[in-house]
Every structure is written in structure tokens, then in C-alpha cells.
Amino acid sequence: MTRVITVHRDLSAPARAQAEEFRRTMLQRGTLVVNLLSSPGAGKTSLLAATAAHWGSRRRMAVLVGDIATDRDAQRLAPLVPAVQLTTGGACHLELSLVERGLDALPAGELDFLFIENVGNLVCPSSHDLGEHVRLVVLSTTEGDDKPAKYPKAFRTSQALVINKIDLLPHVPFSIRAATDDARAIQPELCVLPVSALHATGIRAWCDYLDAQHERFLGTHAQTIDSTT
Amino acid sequence: MTRVITVHRDLSAPARAQAEEFRRTMLQRGTLVVNLLSSPGAGKTSLLAATAAHWGSRRRMAVLVGDIATDRDAQRLAPLVPAVQLTTGGACHLELSLVERGLDALPAGELDFLFIENVGNLVCPSSHDLGEHVRLVVLSTTEGDDKPAKYPKAFRTSQALVINKIDLLPHVPFSIRAATDDARAIQPELCVLPVSALHATGIRAWCDYLDAQHERFLGTHAQTIDSTT
Numbered sequence: 001m002t003r004v005i006t007v008h009r010d011l012s013a014p015a016r017a018q019a020e021e022f023r024r025t026m027l028q029r030g031t032l033v034v035n036l037l038s039s040p041g042a043g044k045t046s047l048l049a050a051t052a053a054h055w056g057s058r059r060r061m062a063v064l065v066g067d068i069a070t071d072r073d074a075q076r077l078a079p080l081v082p083a084v085q086l087t088t089g090g091a092c093h094l095e096l097s098l099v100e101r102g103l104d105a106l107p108a109g110e111l112d113f114l115f116i117e118n119v120g121n122l123v124c125p126s127s128h129d130l131g132e133h134v135r136l137v138v139l140s141t142t143e144g145d146d147k148p149a150k151y152p153k154a155f156r157t158s159q160a161l162v163i164n165k166i167d168l169l170p171h172v173p174f175s176i177r178a179a180t181d182d183a184r185a186i187q188p189e190l191c192v193l194p195v196s197a198l199h200a201t202g203i204r205a206w207c208d209y210l211d212a213q214h215e216r217f218l219g220t221h222a223q224t225i226d227s228t229t
Numbered sequence: 230m231t232r233v234i235t236v237h238r239d240l241s242a243p244a245r246a247q248a249e250e251f252r253r254t255m256l257q258r259g260t261l262v263v264n265l266l267s268s269p270g271a272g273k274t275s276l277l278a279a280t281a282a283h284w285g286s287r288r289r290m291a292v293l294v295g296d297i298a299t300d301r302d303a304q305r306l307a308p309l310v311p312a313v314q315l316t317t318g319g320a321c322h323l324e325l326s327l328v329e330r331g332l333d334a335l336p337a338g339e340l341d342f343l344f345i346e347n348v349g350n351l352v353c354p355s356s357h358d359l360g361e362h363v364r365l366v367v368l369s370t371t372e373g374d375d376k377p378a379k380y381p382k383a384f385r386t387s388q389a390l391v392i393n394k395i396d397l398l399p400h401v402p403f404s405i406r407a408a409t410d411d412a413r414a415i416q417p418e419l420c421v422l423p424v425s426a427l428h429a430t431g432i433r434a435w436c437d438y439l440d441a442q443h444e445r446f447l448g449t450h451a452q453t454i455d456s457t458t
Contacts, residue, residue: 040268040351040380041372068352070378090382092321092352120380122269123297123321123350142371142394143270149299151269151349153319165371168400173427198402 015129018096022131031111032214035132037154039147040120042140043164045073046197048115051210052080054203061113064102066094068119082107092124099130112214122151133217140165142172145179148186155183160191160209167196244358247325251360260340261443264361266383268376269349271369272393274302275426277344280439281309283432290342293331295323297348311336321353328359341443351380362446369394371401374408377415384412389420389438396425 026033036044048063055061062082065073074085084102086094099116116132118125137158139147142165148155155161161183163176180192193209195202214220255262265273277292284290291311294302303314313331315323328345345361347354366387368376371394377384384390390412392405409421422438424431443449 039270039349039372040376041369067379069381070375072375072379090352092350119352120268121321121350121352123319123348124353140270140371142369142397143268146299146301147269150296150301152298168371168397171397171400 015096019129019131022096022100023133026114026131027133027217029110030218030220031114032134032210032217033114033116033130033132034210034213035116035118035125035130035135036138037118037122037125037135037158038120038138039122039140039143042120042138042143043197044117044120044138045076047138047162047164047195047206048117049077049080050195050197050200050203051115051207052077053200054207059112060110061115062106062111063115063117064094064099064106065117066098066119068092073117088119092119092121093128094118094125094130095128096130113210122147122154126151126153126157134159134213136160136162138162138164139179141168141174141176145174145176145182148179148183152186155186155190158187158190159213160193162206163192163194164197166194166201167199244325248358248360251325251329252362255343255360256362256446258339259447259449260343261363261439261446262343262345262359262361263439263442264345264347264354264359264364265367266347266351266354266364266387267349267367268351268369268372271349271367271372272426273346273349273367274305276367276391276393276424276435277346278306278309279424279426279429279432280344280436281306282429283436288341289339290344291335291340292344292346293323293328293335294346295327295348297321302346317348321348321350322357323347323354323359324357325359342439351376351383355380355382355386363388363442365389365391367391367393368408370397370403370405374403374405374411377408377412381415384415384419387416387419388442389422391435392421392423393426395423395430396428 038044063077064084064086066086068088071085074083077083084105086098086102116130135158137154183190193206195206267273292306293313293315295315297317300314303312306312313334315327315331345359364387366383412419422435424435
């Protein structure tokens with residue numbers, strides 16, 4: 001037997017308003033919020049480590065790292081950038097309330113970029129607005145080029161697709177063209193960025209993309225801190 | 230404000246009873262049900278294709294293939310074994326009712342093994358009993374050896390861990406020992422089977438494991454059909 005409970009209000013409206021408010025607040029602070037989605041092990045943490053290494057002190061970035069359990073990813077990132085682990089204790093995605101608590105736990109100070117590394121999962125996180133300005137999906141070449149069609153929502157709701165682990169292309173059956181065509185059939189405006197986070201290939205173009213997004217949303221270049229001047 | 234609705238019965242009891250009934254019925258039919266969990270792209274479909282190729286007509290197997298969208302995996306398997314695609318239309322895991330409909334859609338005939346390839350997701354499928362006799366988690370070397378601790382439930386509720394893509398070990402930072410230690414800290418009885426589905430490495434040991442499970446649950450060797458006699 002199915003019981004239907006009718007609720008005479010839009011239950012998602014408060015969540016949407018909360019996300020819009022967070023987006024607005026972060027822009028006022030000069031911070032671009034970037035939400036990274038992917039399968040487990042696609043290389044989100046490695047990509048953020050490579051980003052921090054590329055920028056050095058020229059951009060002010062911090063990372064909120066989502067996982068079901070353990071604080072390993074925050075430990076990996078901590079020597080490079082301020083990072084706070086968000087553990088969901090079983091839930092398959094992050095929620096904005098947890099992001100806000102993570103933000104409060106970061107060291108005080110202005111940020112150009114706040115990266116949210118979502119729980120490794122190509123399904124659930126795509127249905128949750130974390131108040132981000134840019135949503136990205138990271139797909140590794142080892143996962144197969146058929147993933148966009150099979151997990152469409154993560155690709156349809158993203159603005160860019162980072163194809164990671166291109167150093168493994170000689171060893172795996174993966175076509176960047178096929179993955180790109182598949183993904184753009186779902187989201188024609190998708191920007192595609194092939195990288196190898198482990199070998200720091202394509203990281204300059206990826207960082208240029210991030211800078212362009214910062215300029216698009218904030219109307220200014222990201223802060224450049226040159227400690228030598 | 231949080232509203233608590235108290236329901237004075239165990240909502241999961243009917244689901245558990247349904248799963249037990251399915252398990253019993255399938256044993257009576259002589260069929261071992263195997264539920265495969267993994268991240269997207271870990272190689273579940275390739276593993277089942279290699280299994281079918283190894284067995285040829287010596288075992289009667291069929292596959293129910295779960296995905297959010299597309300019937301690509303069933304199309305890949307169809308030349309090798311009877312396969313039915315189960316698309317969830319967005320849901321992050323399979324449910325038993327969908328499995329039962331898939332079973333009805335398979336060609337009539339006795340089966341030694343019914344494989345359920347779950348939706349690619351290391352989180353949600355681990356909480357859903359599909360009436361399987363054996364649950365397996367497939368982890369590919371490209372995902373990193375830190376996944377058992379980060380996604381513990383999939384490993385804790387499985388009887389075996391298949392480590393796939395071992396052909397890529399020279400190119401990726403992955404230690405079979407570290408992954409095994411991590412996984413066995415969560416589930417000490419876990420049987421670990423390293424394979425390369427793409428290169429058919431370790432497939433004999435994997436198939437021997439399946440035969441041993443068939444014997445354990447059914448008390449008999451799986452049916453051997455030798456078309457040459």
C-alpha cells in the first residue's frame with residue numbers, strides 16, 4: 001500500500017533561497033565558489049593540489065572537502081592550501097548547511113576561490129545546489145567515454161568538463177572526442193578541459209578558465225598577490 | 230524547524246522479507262544471485278564480459294544491468310550473454326522490484342548465475358538488499374587505494390573485493406597491499422581478487438571463486454554444459 005502525504009507548499013523553495021543568498025554573499029566578499037563533482041577516484045583532490053601548486057601565492061584559495069568518512073583528502077591538501085574536511089557520515093552528497101559550517105571553520109581572510117570538493121558520486125550531488133557560481137564535472141579517462149550519456153544530470157548541470165588522467169590515454173580505451181560529443185549532446189555549452197593532474201599537464205589552461213570565470217562573475221581579475229614586491 | 234513524524238512500525242521489515250523470499254526462491258531454482266557494486270567506470274561490464282568469454286557455454290549466466298540512463302551496457306553484453314537493461318531514470322541504486330521485472334524479461338530457462346550490475350555508485354547501492362547471495366565490490370587501480378576507508382559501507386557489506394585494471398599498475402599510484410589492508414580493516418573476511426578484465430588476467434581465479442560460492446550456497450557444482458558431448 002502506498003500512502004500519499006500532500007504538503008501544500010514548495011519544500012524546495014527555502015533551500016533555493018538559501019543557495020541564492022549564499023551565492024550573493026560570496027560574490028560580495030569577492031569569492032568565486034566552485035563545486036566539483038565526479039566519481040570516486042576521478043582526481044578532484046589531485047586537480048586541486050595541482051591548482052594550488054600552479055598558483056602558489058598568486059591566488060587566495062581554500063577547499064572544503066566532502067567525503068563519507070575519513071579526513072584523508074583534507075590532510076593531503078593541508079600542506080598546500082587551507083582545507084576543511086566535511087564528512088557526511090553516510091550521506092551521498094554535501095548540503096549547503098555543511099558547506100556553511102566548513103566555511104566558518106576556515107582560517108579568517110579573503111578568498112578569491114572557494115572550492116567545494118563534493119562526495120565522489122556521479123549521481124546524488126548533481127541534484128543539490130550548494131550556492132556555487134560554477135559547477136564542474138571531472139571525468140577520468142579510465143572511467144570510459146560513455147559516462148556522460150549514462151549519468152546525464154551531472155553533465156547537464158555543469159558548466160565545464162575536466163577530463164583527467166590524459167597521461168593514461170595510451171593504455172585505456174577512451175576517446176576524448178567521443179566523451180566530448182556525448183557530453184555536448186547533453187549540454188552544448190560545456191567547456192572541455194583535458195588535463196593530467198598528476199603530471200601537471202593542462203593545468204595552465206584550467207587555471208586560465210578559473211580566472212575567466214572569476215572575471216565573468218566578479219567583473220575583476222582574481223587578486224594577484226606577489227610576495228616578491 | 231524540524232518536524233518529527235513517528236510511525237509505529239518497522240518500515241524496512243517488508244523490504245527485508247521480500248529480499249529473503251527472493252533469495253530463497255532463486256536457490257530453489259538453482260541460481261546464485263551476485264550483486265556487483267562499484268564507482269562508475271570501474272569495469273563491472275568488462276568483468277562480466279570476460280566472465281562470459283571464459284565460461285563460454287559451460288555455465289548458464291544472465292545479467293541485469295542497472296544504469297541511470299541508456300541501454301549501452303546491455304547492448305555490450307548482449308552478443309555474449311542474455312542481458313536486460315534496468316534504467317532507474319535518475320535513482321542512484323537498483324531496487325528489488327526492478328530486479329524482479331528484469332528477471333521476468335530474461336529469456337526462459339535455467340540459470341547457474343544471475344549477475345546484477347548495480348548503478349555505478351559506491352554509496353547508495355550498499356544500503357539496498359536486492360536478494361543477492363553474494364555481494365561484490367569492484368575497485369579499479371585508477372581510483373586510488375584509499376577508497377575502502379572513504380566509502381566503508383560498500384566494503385563492509387561485501388564478501389569479495391575485485392581489484393580491476395591491474396594492467397595499469399605501472400602507471401598509477403596504487404598499492405594492492407594498501408587497498409587490501411584498508412578494506413580488511415573494515416571487513417576482515419573479504420576475499421581479494423586482482424584482475425584485469427580488459428586483458429583477461431586473473432579471470433580464472435575469479436571464476437573459480439564464483440564456482441566455490443555456487444557450491445557453498447547450492448551444495449552442488451554449477452551446471453557444466455558441454456556442447457561437444
